[in-house]
Amino acid sequence: MTDNPFGNLDLGSMLEQAQQMQAQLMAAQADLAERTVEGSVGGVVVTLSGTGDLTGVTIGADAVAGTDAESLTDLGDLVVAAYRDAKSRVDELAADALGPLAGGGLDLGGALGGGPADGPEPRRPGGF
Template identity: 45%
Template sequence: MQMILQQAQKMQEQLMAAQAELAEAEVVGQAGNGLVQVTSTAAGEVRSVRIDPKIVDPDDVETLQDLVVGALQDAAHKAQELQAEKMGPLAGGLGDAGGFGLPGLG
């Protein structure tokens, strides 16, 4: 029983370390061949948005909005991939990955 508790504690420590790493790791999502870029943490916190001035057209705001959404989605997808990479081995040992409370691991 003591061995099981030690293994559970070790997995919890590994999980906490992986979560801390994901909170700091950054991914960059982009749309429009890089005209719009979103930098976020792998935990989903948006840190910055960069918009190339040549895409800004006051007569076509919808395209810019679509590009921002596309870049956000790309960043979220890359964050999910990084989460799966970092948390995958831990999730395999615990069964339900959704129990970690991280988006994209359910």
């Protein structure tokens, strides 16, 4: 029997899980890049890719009340608000797609050689 300096820690299993998670994360990111999301406010529609890149702005005739400085400032505010609406939708989309992968969902239970029978759960830094 060879002594493992890491005890019951199965590094091969951990590496395999990490590689699987990396592949899943890359696939989810590629899927996000192909999707589009729209945000709209007051006749202005902003389109973003699933990764948050601005890909289009559509301004309806009803979004512009006039050509004076105040009307154009209002139009700028509508564009910003529509962008924020679209960005919040992109953030939700990304959280849904990447949440389990980006949130540290790596299950090390099997790689560590067992579960509760091996002893009490270790204390986390900060006491929780």
